[in-house]
Amino acid sequence: xxxxxxxxxxxxxxxxxxxxxxxxxxxxxxFPWTWTWQWYPGVHLLLILLAFGWWRLGSAQHWVARPWxxxxxxxxxxxxxxxxxxxxxxxxYLASIHTLQFLLLTLLVGPALLRSIPxxxxxxxxxxxxxxxxxxxxxxxxxxxxxxxxxxxxTTHFPAVVDSAMTSQLGSLSIDLAWLAxxxxxxxxxxxxxxxxxxxxxxxxxxxxGATIGPTVPAMMMVFADWPIYQLYxxxxxxxxxxxxxxxxxxxxxxxxxxxxxxxxxxxxxxFFSGNSMQxxxxxx
Amino acid sequence: MTRYAALLLVAGALACHGKADAPLxxxxxxxxxxxxxxxxxxxxxxxxxxxxxxxxxxxADKVTLVFFGYTSCPDICPVHLANLAAVLDKxxxxxxxxxxxxxxxxxxARDTPAVIDQWVHGFDPNFIGLTASDSVITRAQHEMxxxxxxxxxxxxxxGYPVGHAAAVIAFTRDGKGxxxxxxxxxxxxxAHDLPLLVAYGK
Numbered sequence: 001x002x003x004x005x006x007x008x009x010x011x012x013x014x015x016x017x018x019x020x021x022x023x024x025x026x027x028x029x030x031f032p033w034t035w036t037w038q039w040y041p042g043v044h045l046l047l048i049l050l051a052f053g054w055w056r057l058g059s060a061q062h063w064v065a066r067p068w069x070x071x072x073x074x075x076x077x078x079x080x081x082x083x084x085x086x087x088x089x090x091x092x093y094l095a096s097i098h099t100l101q102f103l104l105l106t107l108l109v110g111p112a113l114l115r116s117i118p119x120x121x122x123x124x125x126x127x128x129x130x131x132x133x134x135x136x137x138x139x140x141x142x143x144x145x146x147x148x149x150x151x152x153x154x155t156t157h158f159p160a161v162v163d164s165a166m167t168s169q170l171g172s173l174s175i176d177l178a179w180l181a182x183x184x185x186x187x188x189x190x191x192x193x194x195x196x197x198x199x200x201x202x203x204x205x206x207x208x209x210g211a212t213i214g215p216t217v218p219a220m221m222m223v224f225a226d227w228p229i230y231q232l233y234x235x236x237x238x239x240x241x242x243x244x245x246x247x248x249x250x251x252x253x254x255x256x257x258x259x260x261x262x263x264x265x266x267x268x269x270x271x272f273f274s275g276n277s278m279q280x281x282x283x284x285x
Numbered sequence: 286m287t288r289y290a291a292l293l294l295v296a297g298a299l300a301c302h303g304k305a306d307a308p309l310x311x312x313x314x315x316x317x318x319x320x321x322x323x324x325x326x327x328x329x330x331x332x333x334x335x336x337x338x339x340x341x342x343x344x345a346d347k348v349t350l351v352f353f354g355y356t357s358c359p360d361i362c363p364v365h366l367a368n369l370a371a372v373l374d375k376x377x378x379x380x381x382x383x384x385x386x387x388x389x390x391x392x393x394a395r396d397t398p399a400v401i402d403q404w405v406h407g408f409d410p411n412f413i414g415l416t417a418s419d420s421v422i423t424r425a426q427h428e429m430x431x432x433x434x435x436x437x438x439x440x441x442x443x444g445y446p447v448g449h450a451a452a453v454i455a456f457t458r459d460g461k462g463x464x465x466x467x468x469x470x471x472x473x474x475x476a477h478d479l480p481l482l483v484a485y486g487k
Contacts, residue, residue, distance in 0.1 A: 235364055237359055237361075244370070245368070
């Protein structure tokens with residue numbers, strides 16, 4: 001435990017009500033890592049609200065069949081990604097786990113959530129001629145989707161953004177929600193129901209290729225930087241004593257590029273060989 | 286689209302600019318220069334192979350980076366040593382050969398030479414791990430103007446934390462401790478300062 005004459009005096013902790021003092025969301029604390037389970041009520045509250053909202057939406061819209069499987073995939077993956085231990089490790093200890101969270105949220109939770117609402121649900125949510133329908137049609141076009149996804153991915157990986165955001169619960173929550181939004185935005189042009197999508201076979205392949213460019217920027221920065229780019233993870237207490245910040249950062253960069261591209265190239269390969277765009281397939285089933 | 290991507294790349298590069306951004310000391314160090322340099326302690330320790338190690342003579346003409354800690358330390362100790370190992374690995378031979386990293390345990394009861402040997406050399410085979418009696422360790426800290434380490438409360442499993450100074454003290458090659466590196470020192474800070482420390486006074 002570090003302490004000494006060279007260190008500045010610690011800031012006095014202001015008195016805070018227990019609600020504010022409680023850790024609601026995984027964020028960096030600087031405390032040594034412990035494998036003792038910790039409860040993050042904010043994560044569980046969000047997931048309960050999500051399940052309740054999905055159930056109510058299905059009941060209100062009288063879905064013929066509830067896509068239980070896809071919702072379960074999204075819900076369980078969200079729980080695993082945001083809760084202890086992955087949520088805590090990613091928020092304040094290991095850049096590689098932070099990247100794992102990014103991959104799970106954008107590549108699994110995003111499409112699974114889209115798939116968890118059946119086509120009639122989307123049509124009821126966005127009736128023809130409504131502003132919502134116009135917005136969803138716009139976001140189903142490749143350029144807005146690519147720009148929004150790329151901007152979110154690159155912005156949320158800026159060292160200055162990560163180092164400042166992850167030290168507060170609100171900032172950490174914002175990054176997680178931004179990645180969830182990025183996942184929805186990324187997959188909407190590919191997986192939206194018929195009537196929303198404009199991409200054909202080659203359009204889908206081009207879109208998928210374009211989507212691999214954004215994550216390449218932070219991935220390459222992590223792989224080729226001389227020194228760790230994130231202060232947060234460089235100076236965090238180590239989880240495994242000889243697993244260094246440099247190894248962690250390289251692993252994060254490599255993982256982001258290698259495992260991030262696989263599902264997208266899988267889509268491109270499927271579309272190429274099947275000769276069909278995926279429009280409606282994910283959602284229509 | 287191309288212009289947009291280029292802007293993002295430029296912004297990303299700026300955000301990741303690798304130079305130390307902390308204000309520099311009078312001699313250009315990122316680390317905090319001591320108001321009055323301290324001398325190397327003239328004390329004898331035991332190294333991680335169990336051999337006598339006379340601190341002053343064994344580190345003569347080397348930039349000596351001294352850190353007091355303990356091998357079961359959960360936070361600052363492995364961070365300092367891992368960062369130093371990573372930076373030294375990328376330094377040219379002209380710097381590497383003139384730098385000695387010395388870890389002195391503040392928990393000699395648990396940190397036997399064998400334990401220190403495995404732990405320290407897990408970071409870098411050239412790092413030096415030392416132990417000694419409590420009185421020698423306390424005297425060494427005192428001579429480096431560091432607060433002496435304090436053993437914390439023993440838990441149910443018999444473990445305990447040890448409060449210790451968290452700064453690395455850098456001795457230049459003339460044997461004077463001149464710069465302290467506080468918690469929060471980054472690899473890029475070390476990369477900036479190590480060549481300066483080696484060149485200091487030469």
